[in-house]
Amino acid sequence: MNRRQRLKIGIVGCGAIGSSLAKEIVIGLRQDASLVALYDIRLDKAQALSKKLTKSLKLCVGNLKDLIKRSDLVIEASSAKASWDIARQSLAYGRKIMVMSVGGMVGHLDELYVLCRKNNAMVYFPSGAISGVDALKAANIAGIKKVVLTTRKNPKAFSGVEYVEKHFNLAGLKQDKVLFNGSASAAVKYFPQNINVAAVLGLAGIGIRKTRVRIIACPAVNKNIHEIEIESKAAKIFTRTENILHPQNPKTSFLAVLSAIATLKQILQPIKIGT
Ligand SMILES: NC(=O)c1ccc[n+]([C@@H]2O[C@H](COP(=O)([O-])OP(=O)(O)OC[C@H]3O[C@@H](n4cnc5c(N)ncnc54)[C@H](O)[C@@H]3O)[C@@H](O)[C@H]2O)c1
Numbered sequence: 001m002n003r004r005q006r007l008k009i010g011i012v013g014c015g016a017i018g019s020s021l022a023k024e025i026v027i028g029l030r031q032d033a034s035l036v037a038l039y040d041i042r043l044d045k046a047q048a049l050s051k052k053l054t055k056s057l058k059l060c061v062g063n064l065k066d067l068i069k070r071s072d073l074v075i076e077a078s079s080a081k082a083s084w085d086i087a088r089q090s091l092a093y094g095r096k097i098m099v100m101s102v103g104g105m106v107g108h109l110d111e112l113y114v115l116c117r118k119n120n121a122m123v124y125f126p127s128g129a130i131s132g133v134d135a136l137k138a139a140n141i142a143g144i145k146k147v148v149l150t151t152r153k154n155p156k157a158f159s160g161v162e163y164v165e166k167h168f169n170l171a172g173l174k175q176d177k178v179l180f181n182g183s184a185s186a187a188v189k190y191f192p193q194n195i196n197v198a199a200v201l202g203l204a205g206i207g208i209r210k211t212r213v214r215i216i217a218c219p220a221v222n223k224n225i226h227e228i229e230i231e232s233k234a235a236k237i238f239t240r241t242e243n244i245l246h247p248q249n250p251k252t253s254f255l256a257v258l259s260a261i262a263t264l265k266q267i268l269q270p271i272k273i274g275t
Pocket residue numbers: 012013014015016017018039040041042045077078079080082099100101102126127128129192193194196197248249251252253256
């Protein structure tokens with residue numbers, strides 16, 4: 001792709017991930033991509049980011065449709081409640097979309113395929129804060145017996161999670177506490193902002209219902225730790241990722257942002273490495 005054909009990117013959601021990606025597009029990826037629009041339900045956040053990046057409000061748009069019209073690729077970095085609608089509208093316009101709030105897409109996979117095929121569009125789900133998605137995809141071709149994700153986070157990471165606040169009192173927790181043990185489909189329902197990785201694993205492997213998830217509050221950890229066990233015909237796989245937290249949002253792992261940047265590079269660059 002030469003300078004004249006830079007990929008036009010719009011970002012929905014100007015929080016921790018959206019802001020980091022916007023900065024990377026403007027600085028690190030500027031030869032291959034240009035940031036053309038920012039949208040946030042909180043207009044002040046889109047305005048502040050636009051001002052920071054361009055010293056003007058020119059990137060800021062007042063609604064999702066305007067952002068979609070300006071963009072070749074829409075990046076969704078908003079919320080699991082909104083991601084399906086953002087994807088649906090973007091794909092209907094034939095746009096590519098990269099979805100960060102993967103939990104919100106569960107149950108819509110068939111519709112995604114239909115929309116992509118009908119409109120010649122494409123959806124990208126970055127691996128996020130886990131390792132092993134490449135091997136999972138490959139192993140799945142031969143057949144997989146089980147996929148288990150165990151997530152450990154500091155109790156603070158669960159503040160504001162309705163399911164946790166209803167069933168547990170984590171204040172002053174001294175020992176590890178299992179908050180959830182069940183299917184990935186139930187995990188994304190009860191932990192929509194915390195467990196996008198479960199959704200990615202489900203989509204890449206044996207499906208969201210068969211993928212198992214354990215979520216543990218650990219007062220001794222200050223990282224988001226994801227362990228994945230996979231048993232397949234091709235290999236036994238175990239990965240452990242100890243994630244440093246994003247400085248602007250402790251619910252988000254720094255690696256998730258970098259994974260999105262790596263996905264953007266895969267889209268933009270002619271040589272694709274990895275499965
Ligand atoms: N895929 C992954 O591995 C992964 C990892 C971490 C976070 N996430 C998800 O990515 C999303 C963004 O994470 P973050 O850390 O940047 O969150 P954040 O809270 O820092 O930022 C989210 C922003 O989106 C805006 N927003 C919310 N609803 C919106 C809507 N309907 N339209 C437009 N803007 C809207 C908010 O005002 C906020 O500015 C979250 O849903 C999070 O769960 C995914």
